């Protein structure tokens with residue numbers, strides 16, 4: 001048994017360094033690393049090349065600054081939304097000054113490290129070369145452009161060195177009741193899980209969504225087709241985070257007998273567990289028939305309920321023999337009209353994201369595989385309240401900002417977004433937009449303008465709500 005003081009001490013350390021909690025115990029090697037203490041052995045955890053130097057660079061202050069561009073902003077004077085152009089690690093280091101523990105929801109869709117580039121228009125590989133492997137700060141900052149193949153010894157290490165410091169800053173920015181969603185596929189999902197366990201503490205792993213994202217999957221040639229992605233979910237503090245849940249299906253509830261208590265459904269009167277006092281006889285007052293619970297089961301209510309419920313009409317006895325009584329479950333008596341959201345997400349396909357972009361950009365989508373706003377909206381709806389801040393630091397085409405506008409329009413709220421997108425060169429195999437967009441953040445900017453105007457117009461036309469915010473302030477990271 002641990003003493004009160006021991007438990008308090010543990011809680012203090014867990015509050016200060018949640019990243020060292022592992023399966024209910026402390027990983028002292030990470031604490032040693034964070035405190036700069038040298039040790040000769042490692043415990044269980046994910047190891048990769050240059051991990052230690054990546055961790056060491058974490059405390060280096062940023063020399064970058066954020067400069068505001070009024071002319072690239074929309075409704076500059078009144079808006080609360082923010083779009084930042086630049087490297088997300090630098091941006092988050094700067095945001096720590098203003099947004100530490102203020103972000104309620106993080107949704108990110110980082111490069112999956114597929115080793116492919118040209119299809120996306122942005123770099124999806126993170127090669128670390130010999131000359132820069134010592135300068136870990138550079139590794140963190142740049143998606144590098146040389147070929148990174150699966151056989152490369154640094155293939156996964158390079159990606160992990162890129163993502164690790166960014167996740168540490170994500171953790172710093174999250175509010176105590178905040179939650180983070182990370183889209184990922186098989187390439188890095190399982191490495192990422194171990195990495196996030198290290199930063200957030202495995203006790204703050206909430207679970208993952210399995211997102212069924214395509215109906216025409218590529219057959220890998222062995223008769224097996226992957227048609228899902230993952231969304232890993234971590235809370236800053238699992239006991240403080242909450243999902244709202246989704247509406248229950250009430251289609252089975254009807255009121256055929258005009259019951260004054262409204263719609264009802266026939267409930268199962270027996271339960272799998274109970275004790276012998278719940279295996280009593282119930283007599284039908286009309287026919288004298290005796291009912292017992294089925295073999296091995298118990299009534300789901302005590303004997304004194306029978307008379308009471310028969311009087312109120314909740315328990316209805318048939319007037320003819322050989323028929324069971326009915327126990328009514330009223331819709332109005334349900335403790336909640338909601339049920340927990342399932343971890344399997346269906347009905348939203350990747351193609352919907354492309355369709356949305358085509359509706360905004362007249363020559364087709366300038367961005368491959370943007371996430372559908374409906375997917376991101378579910379995450380926002382489940383976890384964000386009015387005025388909460390949603391952060392996406394791998395913003396891509398700006399789907400999260402677009403989803404926040406849509407959410408606010410539908411719910412008449414002012415959830416705010418902070419989107420960060422690097423100004424990496426845009427070069428798409430399909431050359432349609434290569435003249436118009438020089439860097440990927442040009443697309444983010446264009447989409448946020450277009451989607452803001454779309455919802456602003458719709459809001460005015462439908463007289464939906466006053467005071468909604470369809471704008472953004474545009475900042476640049478100056479290094």
Ligand SMILES: C[S@@+](CC[C@H](N)C(=O)[O-])C[C@H]1O[C@@H](n2cnc3c(N)ncnc32)[C@H](O)[C@@H]1O
Pocket residue numbers: 086087088089108109110111112122123141142143367369370371372393394395396397398399400420421422424440
């Ligand atoms: C998978 S895409 C995100 C797509 C986005 N969810 C959408 O629906 O459009 C990843 C994005 O992260 C951006 N990115 C990569 N490294 C970055 C960094 N260091 N800072 C900011 N953005 C970065 C890439 O340019 C790319 O646009």
